[in-house]
Amino acid sequence: MAACSEPEQPKAEVKPRVFPEYHVALDAIIKTKAGVIRGINLNNNADSIKKAEGISPIETEKDHLYFEYVVDSLTNYSIDYSLINDSLEEVSLQINCKDPEVGSKIYADLKDYYEKKLPNPMEDQGQVVYNCFEGQKKPFVVSLMDNSTPVKGIINLLIYKDK
Numbered sequence: 001m002a003a004c005s006e007p008e009q010p011k012a013e014v015k016p017r018v019f020p021e022y023h024v025a026l027d028a029i030i031k032t033k034a035g036v037i038r039g040i041n042l043n044n045n046a047d048s049i050k051k052a053e054g055i056s057p058i059e060t061e062k063d064h065l066y067f068e069y070v071v072d073s074l075t076n077y078s079i080d081y082s083l084i085n086d087s088l089e090e091v092s093l094q095i096n097c098k099d100p101e102v103g104s105k106i107y108a109d110l111k112d113y114y115e116k117k118l119p120n121p122m123e124d125q126g127q128v129v130y131n132c133f134e135g136q137k138k139p140f141v142v143s144l145m146d147n148s149t150p151v152k153g154i155i156n157l158l159i160y161k162d163k
Contacts, residue, residue, distance in 0.1 A: 022109040045086045095155040103153010107146045
């Protein structure tokens with residue numbers, strides 16, 4: 001008598017969370033604890049940005065790289081990198097969420113994340129501004145703004161060199 005057995009199903013690999021204390025979207029959006037965001041720092045060159053992103057940009061120009069991502073059925077985001085002489089000057093990120101409550105949670109978690117990373121934020125005209133003056137690094141600013149509507153969550157994050 002032959003025993004009947006089903007072939008073993010491959011198990012889905014569960015990636016450990018990068019930021020388990022925050023909304024799961026931050027794992028995709030911020031990506032890693034290294035760098036200012038996504039393992040990238042200001043002054044990085046275009047090749048290091050492309051390598052950190054891991055995909056080809058949707059738009060590529062001499063001093064501009066643009067990427068778009070989908071987190072899930074509710075949330076997507078875009079990242080615009082501005083460079084001068086192949087040196088990153090500014091990162092502009094927009095997060096869109098079809099559910100304003102989820103968008104509000106992501107905004108609160110981003111606010112908390114950057115407060116812990118860059119303490120002493122200032123609130124200015126509806127945006128939270130974090131200034132960084134770490135050691136010998138050139139100063140930079142992280143600006144976070146909630147531009148949500150009653151039907152859609154819209155969060156803007158801007159990281160730029162402080163002049």
